[in-house]
Amino acid sequence: MSVEAEPGAIRVAARSTARGARCPGCRGWSERVHGSYQRHPAHLPAAGKSVVLTLTVRRFLCDDRGCPRQTFAEQVSGLTKPYAHRTERQRSTLARIALALAGRAGARLAHLLGMNAGRDTLLRLIRALPDPDRPTPRVLGVDDFAFRKGHTYGTILIDIDTHQPIDVLPDREAATLARWLADHPGVEVICRDRSTAYADGARTGAPDAEHCADRWHLFHNLVEAVEKTVIRHRALLPEPEPPDDRPTVTAEDVQDAVSTTRTTAAPRMSGRISDRTRERHQAIHELHGHGHSLRGIAAQLGLARNTVRRFLRAATADDLLVGKWTGRTSILDPHKPYVHQRWAEGCTTARRLFQELRDRGYTGGESVVKEYVRQLRDTFPRADRPLRRHPSVREVTSWITRHPDRIADHQAEHLSTILDRCPELEKTAHHVRAFAELMSRRHGVQLEEWMSKVQADD
Numbered sequence: 001m002s003v004e005a006e007p008g009a010i011r012v013a014a015r016s017t018a019r020g021a022r023c024p025g026c027r028g029w030s031e032r033v034h035g036s037y038q039r040h041p042a043h044l045p046a047a048g049k050s051v052v053l054t055l056t057v058r059r060f061l062c063d064d065r066g067c068p069r070q071t072f073a074e075q076v077s078g079l080t081k082p083y084a085h086r087t088e089r090q091r092s093t094l095a096r097i098a099l100a101l102a103g104r105a106g107a108r109l110a111h112l113l114g115m116n117a118g119r120d121t122l123l124r125l126i127r128a129l130p131d132p133d134r135p136t137p138r139v140l141g142v143d144d145f146a147f148r149k150g151h152t153y154g155t156i157l158i159d160i161d162t163h164q165p166i167d168v169l170p171d172r173e174a175a176t177l178a179r180w181l182a183d184h185p186g187v188e189v190i191c192r193d194r195s196t197a198y199a200d201g202a203r204t205g206a207p208d209a210e211h212c213a214d215r216w217h218l219f220h221n222l223v224e225a226v227e228k229t230v231i232r233h234r235a236l237l238p239e240p241e242p243p244d245d246r247p248t249v250t251a252e253d254v255q256d257a258v259s260t261t262r263t264t265a266a267p268r269m270s271g272r273i274s275d276r277t278r279e280r281h282q283a284i285h286e287l288h289g290h291g292h293s294l295r296g297i298a299a300q301l302g303l304a305r306n307t308v309r310r311f312l313r314a315a316t317a318d319d320l321l322v323g324k325w326t327g328r329t330s331i332l333d334p335h336k337p338y339v340h341q342r343w344a345e346g347c348t349t350a351r352r353l354f355q356e357l358r359d360r361g362y363t364g365g366e367s368v369v370k371e372y373v374r375q376l377r378d379t380f381p382r383a384d385r386p387l388r389r390h391p392s393v394r395e396v397t398s399w400i401t402r403h404p405d406r407i408a409d410h411q412a413e414h415l416s417t418i419l420d421r422c423p424e425l426e427k428t429a430h431h432v433r434a435f436a437e438l439m440s441r442r443h444g445v446q447l448e449e450w451m452s453k454v455q456a457d458d
Contacts, residue, residue, distance in 0.1 A: 009051075010049050014055055014056070015057070016074055021060055026064045026066075031060070033058050033059070038055065039057055040054060041086055042116075057076070095126065097110055107121075134159070134164070138189065139187075140187045142198050144195070153171065160214075178202075180205065181204075189211075189212060191212055227394070230396050230425065233422050282317075284301070331364040331368065338357070339373075354366045434453075438450060
């Protein structure tokens with residue numbers, strides 16, 4: 001045996017001193033050496049350095065002629081196993097890391113400790129561990145979980161006294177649970193949810209067991225009941241709108257404003273089309289001033305004679321530009337009175353107006369409606385009120401069922417305002433606080449009284 005220390009590594013060479021070994025097939029003793037070879041199992045690091053182990057092992061001949069093995073290799077007790085690339089100490093250490101941290105995190109920690117092991121290796125070590133021998137619990141917890149949410153579900157069994165998982169069932173069928181309970185007699189109390197399958201399976205597999213619900217499921221059922229109550233009174237959740245002191249706007253007012261703006265519209269002063277129109281107007285008038293005919297101007301500028309004639313009739317380019325945008329017809333014209341009416345009623349969303357117009361036979365595109373709505377906003381601006389976000393049903397349910405110490409001040413103030421407007425929700429909040437007090441102090445004898453009060457308040 002030899003030990004050599006190198007920078008970053010410790011090399012250890014060792015061999016077994018036993019005279020012989022037992023055959024793993026027939027358990028017979030043999031001292032006849034057939035040969036030897038070297039194994040290099042990975043070992044635990046020492047003092048921050050990796051340990052390189054070179055172990056010389058012998059191969060023995062089996063003396064039993066009826067044994068299917070003719071030769072076998074010796075194993076060092078507590079150090080090696082057949083076909084293992086790791087020592088037992090490193091394997092057990094990695095198994096503990098895998099149990100504590102699982103795959104990815106365990107692999108990172110193992111690498112920091114000087115042991116190379118991937119996440120799949122750690123998961124294989126967990127699967128290779130024998131199942132612990134747990135006694136049948138007196139109080140058994142039964143609940144479902146998802147292997148793949150929305151598709152495949154299983155059942156987990158938990159010892160309520162120790163809070164440790166006992167077993168995992170492949171599905172959540174009544175027959176599977178009943179079969180497990182029949183194979184594990186001794187369960188006195190079954191803690192479950194309101195699932196019909198679990199109820200039937202528990203009654204079949206353990207007919208003498210008492211059924212109950214755990215605290216989480218009780219509070220979960222309470223939250224569902226509160227949410228249904230809030231939904232029935234959702235109309236009272238938003239704050240009442242203050243009176244509208246703005247003057248009433250009619251469709252005629254919108255039409256008059258649009259018409260006034262159209263008649264007083266100024267020509268467009270910039271842009272690709274307007275710049276080109278001004279350049280052509282100037283060039284045509286200059287050529288006409290030098291004595292060129294309409295045909296000659298059209299040939300020189302590449303324009304039609306009617307276009308040249310129209311430019312010559314316009315004293316200024318602004319006359320052409322104003323007519324360009326104010327005299328055009330639009331596919332939206334037959335529907336504009338309806339748009340003006342809806343605008344006066346307060347509908348100023350282009351998307352909604354487009355959907356309504358399409359139902360009324362409008363065949364144009366949404367961009368045309370958006371452009372006209374933009375013109376209406378510029379022509380007839382509205383002093384819209386700032387939008388206020390109203391609490392949702394889920395938020396109000398959370399405020400009612402949450403512990404008072406875990407709700408923010410502004411949420412508590414908002415909830416108080418809602419409860420003042422809705423006496424039914426005020427009664428609901430009172431019953432929730434009473435139930436939470438009953439559960440936290442474990443006053444189960446008062447449950448019947450609490451239920452009577454709730455039923456009396458309807």
